[in-house]
Amino acid sequence: xxxxxxxxxxxxxxxxxxxxxxxxLFALYVHFHGxxxxxxxxxxxxxxxxxxxxxxxxxxxxxxxxxxxxxxARSLAALGFIIFAGVGVWALIMGGNFLDYDVLFNExxxxxxxxxxxxxxxxxxxxxxxxxxxxxxxxxxxxxxxxIKDEDW
Amino acid sequence: MIAGxxxxxLAIALINVLLLGLLFVVGVAIARxxxxxAIVMLSGIYSLIxxxxxxxxxxVDVAFTEAAVGAGISTALxxxxxxxxxxxxxxxxxxxxxVPILVVLATGAMLVYATIDLPxxxxxxSPANTYVGTDYLERTPREIAVPNIVTAVLAxxxxxxxxxxxxxxxxxxxxxxxxxxxxxxxxSATFNRKKDKK
Amino acid sequence: xxxxxxxxxxxxxxxxxMMIGLYTLFAxxxxxxxxxxxxxxxxxxxxxxxxxxxxxxxxxxxxxxKDAKGHSGGHDEAAGAHxxxxxxxxxxxxxAHxxxxxAHxxxxHGLEHVYSNPLPHVLMLTAIVVGVATLAVGLAIVVxxxxxxxxxxxxxxxxxxxxxxxxxxxxxxADEANPA
Numbered sequence: 001x002x003x004x005x006x007x008x009x010x011x012x013x014x015x016x017x018x019x020x021x022x023x024x025l026f027a028l029y030v031h032f033h034g035x036x037x038x039x040x041x042x043x044x045x046x047x048x049x050x051x052x053x054x055x056x057x058x059x060x061x062x063x064x065x066x067x068x069x070x071x072x073a074r075s076l077a078a079l080g081f082i083i084f085a086g087v088g089v090w091a092l093i094m095g096g097n098f099l100d101y102d103v104l105f106n107e108x109x110x111x112x113x114x115x116x117x118x119x120x121x122x123x124x125x126x127x128x129x130x131x132x133x134x135x136x137x138x139x140x141x142x143x144x145x146x147x148i149k150d151e152d153w
Numbered sequence: 154m155i156a157g158x159x160x161x162x163l164a165i166a167l168i169n170v171l172l173l174g175l176l177f178v179v180g181v182a183i184a185r186x187x188x189x190x191a192i193v194m195l196s197g198i199y200s201l202i203x204x205x206x207x208x209x210x211x212x213v214d215v216a217f218t219e220a221a222v223g224a225g226i227s228t229a230l231x232x233x234x235x236x237x238x239x240x241x242x243x244x245x246x247x248x249x250x251x252v253p254i255l256v257v258l259a260t261g262a263m264l265v266y267a268t269i270d271l272p273x274x275x276x277x278x279s280p281a282n283t284y285v286g287t288d289y290l291e292r293t294p295r296e297i298a299v300p301n302i303v304t305a306v307l308a309x310x311x312x313x314x315x316x317x318x319x320x321x322x323x324x325x326x327x328x329x330x331x332x333x334x335x336x337x338x339x340x341s342a343t344f345n346r347k348k349d350k351k
Numbered sequence: 352x353x354x355x356x357x358x359x360x361x362x363x364x365x366x367x368x369m370m371i372g373l374y375t376l377f378a379x380x381x382x383x384x385x386x387x388x389x390x391x392x393x394x395x396x397x398x399x400x401x402x403x404x405x406x407x408x409x410x411x412x413x414x415x416x417k418d419a420k421g422h423s424g425g426h427d428e429a430a431g432a433h434x435x436x437x438x439x440x441x442x443x444x445x446x447a448h449x450x451x452x453x454a455h456x457x458x459x460h461g462l463e464h465v466y467s468n469p470l471p472h473v474l475m476l477t478a479i480v481v482g483v484a485t486l487a488v489g490l491a492i493v494v495x496x497x498x499x500x501x502x503x504x505x506x507x508x509x510x511x512x513x514x515x516x517x518x519x520x521x522x523x524x525a526d527e528a529n530p531a
Contacts, residue, residue, distance in 0.1 A: 038213040046221040099312040112298040119308040133326035141233035143336025173364040180371040211467040234490035238497040242381030253377035273358035275407035286468035302412040302469040318477040325484030332491040
């Protein structure tokens, strides 16, 4: 927004500004703590998107698109899916079945390292794919130019 | 057996009744409302109440997802779609309402009849709760070593399933982009609007 | 009788919610309202699955206490004795499982605490995320319908379609009447 800011949303802006990084941080907590508590890639991806949506609602869609470009969002979605499928292919290359994490590091039977890192990698893939997809969807709706005028509200 | 309902079980039964009552009120309000803004907001409230109910039913992961997705993203999407379409819904025609009511009553009666054969609520020996579900509970500690069994099943035992779901979400994003465009058009549109004002 | 009602009251309430969603889906002419009805219907199915997965006296399926301990070897792989010791433990616990399965119905299943069934949780968790993705596709189609027809009321859309079809038919008839 190039013009002078209208001031009737000042409280909203002041409250939202510190809240957005906290929401993003909470998303990371939910993601990396997903093994031990409720949470995981799906939830964390959505929460990160919620942070961007809040930014777009309060500060306008154009600054939000400048902060997180739509190109980045859709690339992130594709990258996440590739990471997920890539872990499966990695297991294939190591001689196991598709997405069989036990063989990832050629470890002794009874070791849990493969499962541990396999799950983390797959959850990162889910996080990227869900966050990128949901953000692309939001941008597609928010970026469509409205025909209805504001006065009709 | 009323005597069996004591302590925590009784509390959960009461919470169930309360939350289901709230869901009913919100659902009927959605069905009768005509302002789309109110409908969208009530659907967000509906999602939040059902998330609370999921917590009472021990499904914490599902509650988390429902609260984040149902009340967060889907409300934002519905509002965005409403901005692009209409503000109010047309009222249903009086004579036309009777047909859906009859269909709904008939379907509901059939479904209620079918519940007679269902296992009791909270039955540990029901078919759904015995074989594969408990198997995951037993095997996760030694095979996956992750305390949250939902994560273990989601990412490891049923990883292929989750890969498919991720693919569906990605495909849905592609479909929306194909239908509505990337969204970058709004950047030029806002500049044009500014120019028009000047 | 009362016991029967208490055991199934949940299902009936969920069926009631599902029917509210179905009614909204049928009766509403507004496409966005229809989609909201569809999502109510979907949420009620998720509620049904989750209430099937509940076990009396159970807790959320996150291992705690003794169930979670003794398996933390996954994090410190350095514990060399882990392998052999746990192998023996597995053999013992497998035997115990066999006994438990034989005497089916013992809710313990080799674990200290009772947990709800995690499988429906997993299925419904992904169903919610996929549900919002499909809702987004539906809304996108509604937006395109609004741009093409100028309305999102299904009966008005049908009338517009009918008028266009009639007009095309009239043009066709006129062409056939004088092929020159």
